Amino acid sequence: MKVFGVFAVILAVYCAHATVLFREEFLDGDEWTSRWVTSKHKSDYGEWKLTAGNFYGDAEKDKGLQTSQDARFYATSARFEPFSNEGKSVVIQFSVKHEQKIDCGGGYVKVFPADLDQANMHGESSYYVVFGPDICGYSTKKVHVIFNYKGKNHLIKKEIKCKDDELTHMYTLILNPDQTYEVKIDNEKVESGSLEEDWDFLPPKKIKDPEAKKPEDWDDRAKIDDSDDTKPEEWDKAENIPDPDAKKPEDWDEDMDGEWEPPMIPNPEYKGEWKPKQIDNPDYKGAWVHPEIDNPEYSADSNIYKFDNFGVLGLDLWQVKSGTIFDNFLITDDVKEAEDIANETWGVTKESERKMKQEQDDLKRKEEEEKTKEQDTEAEEEEDEDVDEEEEEEEEETKDELEEALSEMEEEEAKIKDEL
Numbered sequence: 390m391k392v393f394g395v396f397a398v399i400l401a402v403y404c405a406h407a408t409v410l411f412r413e414e415f416l417d418g419d420e421w422t423s424r425w426v427t428s429k430h431k432s433d434y435g436e437w438k439l440t441a442g443n444f445y446g447d448a449e450k451d452k453g454l455q456t457s458q459d460a461r462f463y464a465t466s467a468r469f470e471p472f473s474n475e476g477k478s479v480v481i482q483f484s485v486k487h488e489q490k491i492d493c494g495g496g497y498v499k500v501f502p503a504d505l506d507q508a509n510m511h512g513e514s515s516y517y518v519v520f521g522p523d524i525c526g527y528s529t530k531k532v533h534v535i536f537n538y539k540g541k542n543h544l545i546k547k548e549i550k551c552k553d554d555e556l557t558h559m560y561t562l563i564l565n566p567d568q569t570y571e572v573k574i575d576n577e578k579v580e581s582g583s584l585e586e587d588w589d590f591l592p593p594k595k596i597k598d599p600e601a602k603k604p605e606d607w608d609d610r611a612k613i614d615d616s617d618d619t620k621p622e623e624w625d626k627a628e629n630i631p632d633p634d635a636k637k638p639e640d641w642d643e644d645m646d647g648e649w650e651p652p653m654i655p656n657p658e659y660k661g662e663w664k665p666k667q668i669d670n671p672d673y674k675g676a677w678v679h680p681e682i683d684n685p686e687y688s689a690d691s692n693i694y695k696f697d698n699f700g701v702l703g704l705d706l707w708q709v710k711s712g713t714i715f716d717n718f719l720i721t722d723d724v725k726e727a728e729d730i731a732n733e734t735w736g737v738t739k740e741s742e743r744k745m746k747q748e749q750d751d752l753k754r755k756e757e758e759e760k761t762k763e764q765d766t767e768a769e770e771e772e773d774e775d776v777d778e779e780e781e782e783e784e785e786e787t788k789d790e791l792e793e794a795l796s797e798m799e800e801e802e803a804k805i806k807d808e809l
Contacts, residue, residue: 393431402477411469411702411720414734415439425454426507428464435461435711442714444745446738451557453484455717456494456708463593464510464565465528466703469720471503473697478565480727481520482719484735496706496713497533498523500720503700510703515540519564520549532564532579534571535586536640538693543588549580557742559717559735568694576731583708584693591690593783595681597719603679624659624723629653691766709750 421439428434445451456463485496501510505806519535519542532549533548535542549572550557558669568616571581572617585591635651705717717734721727 391690401675405447405629406642408723409719409721409726410699411467411718412468412473412730413718414448414450415454415716421454425467426464426508428466428512429508430464430511431462433461434638435463435558435708437463437465440714442486442712444742444749447742450734451714451716451738453486453714455714456706456711459466459677459711460709461711462512462705464703464705466501466505466506466507466510466701466705467718468503468701469699471698473695474564474566474722475635475692475695475697476566477722478563478724479696479699480561480563480719480721480724481611482559482561482717482721482727482731483521483715484557486714486715486716487524487553488555488714491524491553491666492710494706494713494729495521496715497523498718499703499705500699500700501703502791503698504698505699505701505703509612509743510705512705514705516703517544517699518562518564520526521560522558522688524551524553530576534570534572536584536590536693537792538588538590543590545605546587546589547580547582547583556746557735557739559731561727561731563727564694566694568691569652576728576736582604590693591688592684592686594684594687596684597679598682601680602690603677607677608670608674608712609676611669611673612667613670614665616665616666620663623659624663626658628659630656642727727803 413424418440427437435456437454438457440454440455441453442455481498481500483498487496496520497676499516500520501514501516507515514526515537519533519538519778521533522531523528530551530553532551534545534549537543539711549558552574557725559573559575561571561576563571563573565571568584569581570584570587572579630653631651632654633651637649637651641649644769699720702718702720717731719727719730721730
């Protein structure tokens with residue numbers, strides 16, 4: 390009984406610590422429309438549809454919100470119980486599938502403060518966090534990690550490459566109270582570090598001393614010309630010389646063409662501009678380093694990570710080619726819980742999805758090969774028909790020519806007989 394009591398206490402402590410603040414997997418069909426609010430800020434936002442897409446691991450479990458109209462802005466959001474991450478980690482996680490082979494568009498989420506007017510959410514609405522993939526052409530294929538700090542949005546200084554294939558991928562952002570972060574893709578760490586180092590939230594700790602100047606006698610030349618080195622007398626040779634093999638054309642007329650001059654060619658003896666050899670500078674003091682001082686504008690802040698009023702998760706993005714599916718949204722304060730849920734959702738269906746996609750690709754490739762083969766056969770048949778027609782035309786022309794020649798011969802013979 391004591392063992393059971395200890396286990397119950399441990400379980401209670403764990404449950405109290407691990408809190409799932411928001412979770413959405415769209416497992417109840419169209420009921421999602423009662424939880425998500427589409428913004429009315431614009432009248433032409435793109436429409437969402439619930440689907441697992443053209444390929445999937447599980448027809449029901451893989452259903453998510455899919456963008457359905459090309460060249461549109463999209464804006465929808467879901468509310469959850471407001472919370473602060475003070476003193477604890479927060480994990481933002483979701484899956485993205487660009488099954489349309491996206492050319493330009495966002496695949497990220499925004500997390501807003503609880504006072505967001507969902508019906509009026511738009512691109513300028515103040516947010517806490519932007520996280521997820523963004524793709525546009527060949528140059529932009531990155532994971533956004535943007536935090537709002539004291540009213541200003543700050544982009545991560547590191548470049549994190551996102552996945553750009555057509556399969557489902559899980560994106561995870563971990564924000565810790567010790568001012569560190571971690572980004573995972575498919576439950577594998579791809580980046581991590583310090584908030585203060587990887588974003589420009591604060592002014593630099595050190596700045597160059599504005600009073601310091603390089604001394605006038607500071608010699609930072611590692612090498613100098615050898616003053617004892619002199620240019621050889623035979624050095625100076627013309628870069629180009631008259632071609633010794635050239636001869637004046639025989640038809641050259643000096644009265645008309647002027648004085649003849651042979652063309653110029655590169656001089657094989659030309660050595661270029663002479664420069665004295667370099668020697669070590671005996672007065673070299675090294676590269677001058679500007680002294681630094683403490684930045685009077687810098688002030689440490691141990692609460693960069695902290696947001697007081699998380700309350701809304703939103704999809705506010707633009708897509709040129711629609712078809713992206715968002716699913717498996719999760720916000721929790723427990724890193725292990727997020728990892729386990731990723732394995733229980735995306736992790737269970739990913740291989741089946743990959744297999745189905747491969748089968749579709751193989752079938753499509755086979756159909757294209759057969760179509761190409763049919764087109765080649767038709768082209769060959771058309772070519773054969775063209776050849777036959779050409780041969781018939783040539784035969785007709787030959788026949789006509791023979792008949793015409795015979796006719797001319799008969800006329801000539803008749804003419805001769807008349808003359809006789």
